[in-house]
Amino acid sequence: MFNKRFTAKAVPLTVVLTSAILISSSSFARSNVYADFPITLKDYSGSATTSVSYKGQMARHALESSLKKLISKGDVSAMQSYYSGGSADRAIIAPATKGDFVIMQSTIGELSSKNLSGKTYKGLIPGWPGNMTGPEVVAFMFEKAADAEGGYDAAHAYDYTQLVSKFLMGAVMYNQAVDNYLDEKLEADTKPNNKPYKDGAAYTGKEHVWDEAFGYFGAPSHTLTLTAQDVYNIAKQKDVTAADYNYDGKVDLYKEMAFGHAYYASSFDKGGKTTYLHDIVGAYMDGRDMLVAANATALSNSERDQLKAYAQVIKTNWEKVIAEAVFKYAGETYEDMVKIEAILESNGDVSKAWRNYSKHWGELKGFALALQVGGKDMGATSVRLNRLIGHSPLLLGNTQVTGVDSNGEYIQSNSESWGGYMAHMLKVQNLMVDEFAVVAKSHDQTAGLAALVDSLGAKSSAEND
Amino acid sequence: MTDFFANFLNPEKRLFVGYLISAAFIAIIWIRMVQKKPLANIVSGFFNSNIWFSKSAIADYKLMVFNQFFIKLLAPILVGQLALTLFVFENMHLLFSRPSTSIPVWMVMLIFTSVLFILDDFSRYLLHRLMHRIPLLWRFHKAHHSATNLTPLTVLRTHPIEAVLFSLRAVIVHSLCLGVCFFFFAGSVSLIEIFGSSMFVVIFHSLGSNLRHSHVNLSYWNWLEKIIVSPAQHQIHHSINPKHYDSNFGAILAIWDNLGDSCIVSEKNQEIKFGLKGQSEKAHNLKNLIIGS
Numbered sequence: 001m002f003n004k005r006f007t008a009k010a011v012p013l014t015v016v017l018t019s020a021i022l023i024s025s026s027s028f029a030r031s032n033v034y035a036d037f038p039i040t041l042k043d044y045s046g047s048a049t050t051s052v053s054y055k056g057q058m059a060r061h062a063l064e065s066s067l068k069k070l071i072s073k074g075d076v077s078a079m080q081s082y083y084s085g086g087s088a089d090r091a092i093i094a095p096a097t098k099g100d101f102v103i104m105q106s107t108i109g110e111l112s113s114k115n116l117s118g119k120t121y122k123g124l125i126p127g128w129p130g131n132m133t134g135p136e137v138v139a140f141m142f143e144k145a146a147d148a149e150g151g152y153d154a155a156h157a158y159d160y161t162q163l164v165s166k167f168l169m170g171a172v173m174y175n176q177a178v179d180n181y182l183d184e185k186l187e188a189d190t191k192p193n194n195k196p197y198k199d200g201a202a203y204t205g206k207e208h209v210w211d212e213a214f215g216y217f218g219a220p221s222h223t224l225t226l227t228a229q230d231v232y233n234i235a236k237q238k239d240v241t242a243a244d245y246n247y248d249g250k251v252d253l254y255k256e257m258a259f260g261h262a263y264y265a266s267s268f269d270k271g272g273k274t275t276y277l278h279d280i281v282g283a284y285m286d287g288r289d290m291l292v293a294a295n296a297t298a299l300s301n302s303e304r305d306q307l308k309a310y311a312q313v314i315k316t317n318w319e320k321v322i323a324e325a326v327f328k329y330a331g332e333t334y335e336d337m338v339k340i341e342a343i344l345e346s347n348g349d350v351s352k353a354w355r356n357y358s359k360h361w362g363e364l365k366g367f368a369l370a371l372q373v374g375g376k377d378m379g380a381t382s383v384r385l386n387r388l389i390g391h392s393p394l395l396l397g398n399t400q401v402t403g404v405d406s407n408g409e410y411i412q413s414n415s416e417s418w419g420g421y422m423a424h425m426l427k428v429q430n431l432m433v434d435e436f437a438v439v440a441k442s443h444d445q446t447a448g449l450a451a452l453v454d455s456l457g458a459k460s461s462a463e464n465d
Numbered sequence: 466m467t468d469f470f471a472n473f474l475n476p477e478k479r480l481f482v483g484y485l486i487s488a489a490f491i492a493i494i495w496i497r498m499v500q501k502k503p504l505a506n507i508v509s510g511f512f513n514s515n516i517w518f519s520k521s522a523i524a525d526y527k528l529m530v531f532n533q534f535f536i537k538l539l540a541p542i543l544v545g546q547l548a549l550t551l552f553v554f555e556n557m558h559l560l561f562s563r564p565s566t567s568i569p570v571w572m573v574m575l576i577f578t579s580v581l582f583i584l585d586d587f588s589r590y591l592l593h594r595l596m597h598r599i600p601l602l603w604r605f606h607k608a609h610h611s612a613t614n615l616t617p618l619t620v621l622r623t624h625p626i627e628a629v630l631f632s633l634r635a636v637i638v639h640s641l642c643l644g645v646c647f648f649f650f651a652g653s654v655s656l657i658e659i660f661g662s663s664m665f666v667v668i669f670h671s672l673g674s675n676l677r678h679s680h681v682n683l684s685y686w687n688w689l690e691k692i693i694v695s696p697a698q699h700q701i702h703h704s705i706n707p708k709h710y711d712s713n714f715g716a717i718l719a720i721w722d723n724l725g726d727s728c729i730v731s732e733k734n735q736e737i738k739f740g741l742k743g744q745s746e747k748a749h750n751l752k753n754l755i756i757g758s
Contacts (some may be wrong), residue, residue: 025732042560073684102582114473149599214630238600250622270577314756338563338565341562341563341565342562342564342565342566345562417559418555418562419558419559419561419563420558420559422558422563423555423556423558423559425552426558430551444555446647447652448652448654449547449550449551449647450547452643452647452654452655453546453547453550453639453640453643455655455656456581456639458547458641465589465593465620465677465699465702465716
């Protein structure tokens with residue numbers, strides 16, 4: 001349980017302003033830590049002292065980060081155990097204690113004996129070859145990763161560590177939160193707020209729905225007392241002081257760690273142009289405060305509308321975080337291609353640059369797949385994104401993977417020129433700007449071009465002699 | 466009206482007050498030192514109401530004001546400039562390798578500023594030549610040539626369609642130049658600017674570009690007039706004399722005219738009558754300037 005402390009943390013002005021705007025539009029004062037919300041159910045007779053519970057979600061984050069480490073070991077059964085097993089004894093491989101950044105839990109069971117497979121998006125993944133569902137893509141990647149040295153297939157430039165990790169963050173966490181908990185589970189007839197989530201639970205249906213959605217985002221419960229830089233440092237295990245909110249000398253993976261998309265949101269926000277992390281966590285907080293105030297009564301239509309409005313803030317910003325990541329890694333892939341081309345021209349050793357290219361492309365692909373499993377029909381944007389990126393990076397000899405044969409082997413075909421594929425990366429960046437209005441724009445390959453056009457535009461006088 | 470005043474307050478514009486003052490000084494020095502005329506003549510020449518309030522000059526003013534409203538319609542053209550620049554930049558990847566080594570920023574700035582200047586000047590020459598040579602375009606451009614008195618404000622005596630064409634020209638040239646230079650030099654690309662304007666443009670305007678549309682026939686040495694268009698040469702361009710037709714289309718550089726056999730150098734003490742042969746007084750009516758007679 002948290003001993004609340006009131007340290008003066010430098011909260012950016014933007015957060016204060018956003019909070020002020022949101023608070024002014026709501027009748028509730030916003031809590032600043034997502035913890036200790038009271039039990040509202042009148043008939044509850046158990047020993048719990050709070051209605052908040054989302055350990056299962058944090059267990060899934062720990063499974064995903066541990067799995068990321070396992071991919072490079074090449075042991076398929078270990079991968080499967082973390083993906084679909086149920087053992088409480090599975091060790092938390094990452095995040096693990098690092099110096100004074102002591103992790104409280106060492107096994108998955110200390111959080112919750114969950115798995116990832118049951119919650120993986122079951123629909124078709126059109127951005128990956130072979131017409132597979134989400135779980136099939138994961139199983140396929142496990143097999144391929146085990147065949148490749150260290151989870152890295154240089155011939156096809158596939159980095160399975162990145163591919164699996166980024167895809168799962170989308171197909172499990174993002175999909176479950178935005179396409180399930182913040183979607184159909186907000187309806188009146190699903191998990192109502194005047195009944196326990198399940199018999200004997202300390203929380204109402206809607207309270208728990210909201211908590212689970214919060215857990216999937218991966219933010220520390222005290223995010224609103226921290227800056228984006230703090231949260232970033234927590235995820236990187238560099239700042240135990242920022243993480244250890246209750247001063248017990250340990251970092252509780254349930255409440256004090258930063259995972260998944262919350263980490264990515266902090267990475268973009270720390271640049272100062274965006275406030276995704278605090279906007280998302282703030283909306284979660286507002287929704288949860290509203291549920292406390294509803295006091296275990298069924299939500300009225302207007303209350304549910306309000307809750308859905310908070311959910312929409314979360315969904316929109318979360319989608320932008322993923323789009324920012326697509327933008328960033330398209331830019332890094334492009335930069336790798338410039339380097340590789342220069343090395344090839346000077347007959348140098350391309351292996352290190354090729355490794356980076358594969359890594360960045362793997363992140364690009366993983367996030368691009370994630371972007372498409374939010375339950376929203378992205379229509380032409382989805383088609384365009386998948387075609388621009390293709391099923392693999394452009395390989396030497398200007399080929400790309402275009403399919404998978406009946407033996408599960410990759411099929412390669414002639415594709416773009418090197419420069420042509422670089423232009424694809426630029427188009428991916430443009431697409432993220434046009435369709436998702438990304439702002440942080442990390443590794444922007446046309447940064448400054450708009451300003452140059454503007455400066456010349458003003459000079460484009462119609463004067464003639 | 467802010468756009469209107471911007472013509473005089475913005476160093477990117479030829480009518481910027483600083484350039485008008487520098488042109489006046491250059492004119493005084495030229496008339497006094499070279500033409501050896503008395504100062505009184507110079508002063509009375511500057512404030513000659515027969516020029517400033519002539520039908521021709523008043524027509525300049527009317528068209529200037531009319532175009533201020535029309536020019537607002539050009540905004541969407543400029544929006545397309547970013548899209549076109551990106552298009553050029555992206556397609557450069559299909560033709561060349563993106564260089565990974567960088568060259569010094571000052572060199573990039575010099576290259577970009579020079580390339581932009583040369584392309585800009587050449588495209589002005591080309592379009593201007595077409596405005597004269599293609600009958601349909603001449604119908605618009607003759608609004609400018611119907612001026613019988615030249616004042617610096619005559620530069621804005623332009624048919625609105627011509628203004629659109631010149632803006633499109635700028636969009637194409639800027640997009641090409643930016644797209645290509647950005648491909649080779651990336652973030653180092655920028656203009657060498659003086660007062661927020663291209664170095665070359667500021668130099669050109671500071672050295673009396675406003676005298677091109679004036680009755681001060683400032684000329685250069687003939688060898689220099691084959692490289693840079695002098696005010697006197699531009700006055701030849703406005704001449705009513707058939708032997709001067711279709712000459713000196715250049716904006717700043719005379720090289721293009723020289724290559725295109727359309728360069729006429731100035732003559733000492735040339736006396737030039739401006740306007741169109743056989744035009745009536747009605748040519749200065751706003752209606753005639755815009756929709757023709």
